Amino acid sequence: MDKKLARILQRVQKPARYTGGEYNQIVKDKSKLDLRMALCFPDTYEIGMSNLGMKILYGAINEMDGVWCERVFAPWGDMEDELRSAGIPLWALESGDCLSSFDAIGFSIGYEIAYLDVLNMLDLAGIPLRSDERKELLPLVFAGGTSCCNPEPMADFMDLMLIGEGEEMDVELLELLRTAKKQGWTKRQFLLEAAKIGGVYVPSLYHPVYNDDGTINRIEALEGAPEQVQKRIITDFENSYFPTAPVVPSTEIVHDRVTLELFRGCIRGCRFCQAGYVYRPVRPRSVEKVVQQGIDSLENTGYQEVTLSSLSTSDYRPLNELCDGLLDFCVPRSIGLSLPSLRADNFSIELMHKVQSVRKSGLTFAPEAGTQRLRDAINKNVREEDLLNTCRIAFEGGWNNVKLYFMLGLPTETDEDVLGIADLAMKVLALWKPYASNKAKGLRITVSTSCFVPKPHTPFQWEPQVDMDEYRRRVTLLREHLRAKAITYNWHDADTSLIEAVLSRGDRRVGAVLEEVWRNGGRLNSWSDYFDFQRWLDAFEKCDLDPKFYACRERGFDEVLPWSRVSMGVSPKFMWREREMCYKAELSPDCRVKCTGCGAVRLLKGGRCDE
Amino acid sequence: MNEATERLRLRFSKTGRAVYISHLDLMRTMQRAFQRAEIGLKYSEGFNPHAQMSFALPLSVGTASLCEILDFKLREYISLSEIVFRLNRSLPEGIKALEVYEWENKAKNIKWLDIDGSFEYDDRSAAELLPELIEFFSRESIVIEKKTKSGMGQSDIAPSIRSILLDDDNGSVTIKAVISAQEPTLNPEHLVTALRQLAPQLAPDFASFTRTQIYNADMTVFR
Numbered sequence: 087m088d089k090k091l092a093r094i095l096q097r098v099q100k101p102a103r104y105t106g107g108e109y110n111q112i113v114k115d116k117s118k119l120d121l122r123m124a125l126c127f128p129d130t131y132e133i134g135m136s137n138l139g140m141k142i143l144y145g146a147i148n149e150m151d152g153v154w155c156e157r158v159f160a161p162w163g164d165m166e167d168e169l170r171s172a173g174i175p176l177w178a179l180e181s182g183d184c185l186s187s188f189d190a191i192g193f194s195i196g197y198e199i200a201y202l203d204v205l206n207m208l209d210l211a212g213i214p215l216r217s218d219e220r221k222e223l224l225p226l227v228f229a230g231g232t233s234c235c236n237p238e239p240m241a242d243f244m245d246l247m248l249i250g251e252g253e254e255m256d257v258e259l260l261e262l263l264r265t266a267k268k269q270g271w272t273k274r275q276f277l278l279e280a281a282k283i284g285g286v287y288v289p290s291l292y293h294p295v296y297n298d299d300g301t302i303n304r305i306e307a308l309e310g311a312p313e314q315v316q317k318r319i320i321t322d323f324e325n326s327y328f329p330t331a332p333v334v335p336s337t338e339i340v341h342d343r344v345t346l347e348l349f350r351g352c353i354r355g356c357r358f359c360q361a362g363y364v365y366r367p368v369r370p371r372s373v374e375k376v377v378q379q380g381i382d383s384l385e386n387t388g389y390q391e392v393t394l395s396s397l398s399t400s401d402y403r404p405l406n407e408l409c410d411g412l413l414d415f416c417v418p419r420s421i422g423l424s425l426p427s428l429r430a431d432n433f434s435i436e437l438m439h440k441v442q443s444v445r446k447s448g449l450t451f452a453p454e455a456g457t458q459r460l461r462d463a464i465n466k467n468v469r470e471e472d473l474l475n476t477c478r479i480a481f482e483g484g485w486n487n488v489k490l491y492f493m494l495g496l497p498t499e500t501d502e503d504v505l506g507i508a509d510l511a512m513k514v515l516a517l518w519k520p521y522a523s524n525k526a527k528g529l530r531i532t533v534s535t536s537c538f539v540p541k542p543h544t545p546f547q548w549e550p551q552v553d554m555d556e557y558r559r560r561v562t563l564l565r566e567h568l569r570a571k572a573i574t575y576n577w578h579d580a581d582t583s584l585i586e587a588v589l590s591r592g593d594r595r596v597g598a599v600l601e602e603v604w605r606n607g608g609r610l611n612s613w614s615d616y617f618d619f620q621r622w623l624d625a626f627e628k629c630d631l632d633p634k635f636y637a638c639r640e641r642g643f644d645e646v647l648p649w650s651r652v653s654m655g656v657s658p659k660f661m662w663r664e665r666e667m668c669y670k671a672e673l674s675p676d677c678r679v680k681c682t683g684c685g686a687v688r689l690l691k692g693g694r695c696d697e
Numbered sequence: 698m699n700e701a702t703e704r705l706r707l708r709f710s711k712t713g714r715a716v717y718i719s720h721l722d723l724m725r726t727m728q729r730a731f732q733r734a735e736i737g738l739k740y741s742e743g744f745n746p747h748a749q750m751s752f753a754l755p756l757s758v759g760t761a762s763l764c765e766i767l768d769f770k771l772r773e774y775i776s777l778s779e780i781v782f783r784l785n786r787s788l789p790e791g792i793k794a795l796e797v798y799e800w801e802n803k804a805k806n807i808k809w810l811d812i813d814g815s816f817e818y819d820d821r822s823a824a825e826l827l828p829e830l831i832e833f834f835s836r837e838s839i840v841i842e843k844k845t846k847s848g849m850g851q852s853d854i855a856p857s858i859r860s861i862l863l864d865d866d867n868g869s870v871t872i873k874a875v876i877s878a879q880e881p882t883l884n885p886e887h888l889v890t891a892l893r894q895l896a897p898q899l900a901p902d903f904a905s906f907t908r909t910q911i912y913n914a915d916m917t918v919f920r
Contacts, residue, residue, distance in 0.1 A: 338721075
């Protein structure tokens with residue numbers, strides 16, 4: 087190891103996250119490579135290593151012969167300061183080689199606030215931030231991940247963006263890059279060719295034109311650019327790549343366990359939920375496959391815990407069989423099975439007992455809204471009686487820790503809805519005395535509220551966010567009505583929610599704000615240690631943009647939205663209809679009860695959803 | 698027939714990139730390595746069962762070692778050489794299983810340990826500093842200030858240094874020392890602390906250490 091680096095590692099917090107060398111990391115012979123890819127996650131090692139998408143892409147890309155994919159994470163502040171003062175450029179964990187020596191630099195961006203860290207990591211590697219400043223083909227800088235479903239805020243920085251699921255698209259892109267490198271293509275030549283790959287959005291091929299009021303008049307597709315970029319999906323999810331030998335970190339990370347994916351997509355259609363729309367259509371994996379992947383992963387990693395990940399785990403039809411299959415393997419080996427939050431309406435007591443036979447964790451529910459009217463308006467199909475019934479069963483079963491998650495500022499919300507949250511929490515509390523099987527332990531109810539952020543590609547993409555003062559008023563109102571000793575109330579900052587709202591629905595001009603915030607030291611803003619609201623406000627002012635224009639303005643159906651050149655497969659008309667139903671507090675059935683015709687089935691090219 | 702499952706001891710080394718794995722993380726790392734190697738550790742009874750394994754002497758982050766000790770219990774018998782073989786297929790880079798044996802001597806009987814170290818100087822000459830360093834570490838008493846449970850306290854580290862050899866080598870100073878492993882524990886880092894506090898002109902810009910051997914009180918090699 088480099089001597090300068092050895093000295094630095096003695097001084098920084100948690101140095102093991104910077105060294106690589108973990109079990110299952112993939113190392114290839116450099117002399118036999120055509121292409122080197124740096125898979126970058128714009129947040130810390132602990133967060134990035136917990137991310138299932140990173141594990142899938144790392145494994146899938148490394149399946150390619152002649153291509154070596156390595157991992158790069160954002161350093162924590164102390165490490166970044168050390169690297170900058172020592173003049174050490176950012177490197178990849180496996181080889182220790184600097185990012186600028188790679189052919190492809192791909193970022194996985196799961197949340198908008200991490201845009202800053204994409205810029206910071208490029209700069210730490212000594213790579214120019216803007217696509218047009220990088221004249222050569224290599225290194226190619228691109229991004230994928232959920233946040234790219236609105237590609238515009240990062241458009242000026244990325245050579246291209248990958249819309250949708252990456253495991254096949256990344257491989258196709260890298261194959262093309264391998265050819266381009268071999269044949270010495272120009273960057274322009276490559277980008278035009280790459281734009282033909284399904285799901286690839288090349289920002290430099292689209293040109294937004296603005297109206298005087300700041301809205302978009304049109305986004306011109308330049309020659310060679312597809313009129314619309316259709317999201318890519320894995321059509322054969324059953325047989326698609328799953329990483330059963332992921333890298334096992336040698337230092338603790340956030341989700342330090344085996345994560346199994348039961349299906350992609352969600353049948354529910356909650357109107358606020360971006361994931362529920364952008365991951366459509368629903369594609370389950372068979373129980374046999376998931377159990378085998380679980381056993382293989384546990385054997386290959388030595389993890390003592392396995393969890394199930396999907397948007398709505400309890401909608402997995404053979405969930406009981408799956409748990410049985412996993413428990414058969416886990417129980418004799420003292421491996422814990424943990425379930426993520428389950429829906430309150432189909433929570434099974436049998437399942438609960440099965441899971442707690444190994445280890446016990448708290449119960450988490452997300453009713454999202456306090457009254458039935460508002461839950462209907464957002465199409466969150468949870469009934470109060472189901473939630474209370476589940477809590478009663480849980481209390482009888484010995485559980486004493488309940489977490490309830492809500493949002494404030496949902497479309498059509500009134501004070502009655504806000505107070506409904508307090509009401510619901512009190513009803514849960516009232517169940518404790520008559521039903522708890524071990525009262526000695528004491529009950530803990532945690533109520534958390536976040537500020538609703540309208541997201542692209544959802545029925546609420548046209549909605550204004552409530553302004554910060556109004557959000558704070560609702561928080562205060564709720565706090566005044568949640569005065570029981572057993573109840574803890576946590577609420578999310580208004581500041582970060584406003585910034586998230588701007589970045590989610592921002593246009594290409596917002597890129598300048600990002601760069602300005604970054605230039606003034608903005609980094610790691612997903613961590614409250616580093617978030618500085620004033621720095622954002624200053625940057626908006628300097629760029630002559632109003633955050634409220636993006637966050638708090640209602641859009642009409644005919645407005646050209648910044649993300650209108652990309653499609654998630656769900657038609658805007660469908661989303662508008664859903665929005666109108668919200669205002670009438672009308673429910674849409676879930677995909678299993680009745681197909682509502684969202685359009686995503688077309689992505690399966692003749693296949694059927696949920697099969 | 699010897700089918701030991703209860704009093705097993707692993708001797709392992711921790712070098713290279715693995716020196717940055719902290720003590721707490723090493724517990725997890727080892728537990729996972731055993732699991733991958735399909736060597737079933739015995740678990741404690743109770744509400745939150747944990748694997749029965751314990752490390753003899755915690756090792757500071759950044760310090761390498763050729764003589765780490767891990768005591769563990771197994772659910773069922775596996776031959777000792779097989780354990781070593783399987784562990785070495787399952788450990789991350791930088792951690793190597795050296796030997797597994799049935800112990801008779803309790804880990805608390807470790808008294809001394811050998812350390813190899815090096816002091817690096819950026820703008821000073823190691824050769825010129827060497828005589829002063831030798832003088833410093835041969836003092837009868839070397840009292841340093843260090844953090845204790847109840848604030849700052851004073852401690853004389855000289856009795857914890859059984860022997861120390863210093864030499865210059867290629868611009869740095871090499872150290873070979875026998876220091877107290879337990880009761881009291883002398884962290885080799887305290888050799889640097891002593892210089893910083895008492896003779897800052899001799900304090901190195903960078904120091905690194907490797908544990909190389911562990912001993913009983915009578916200086917026989919601990920097993």
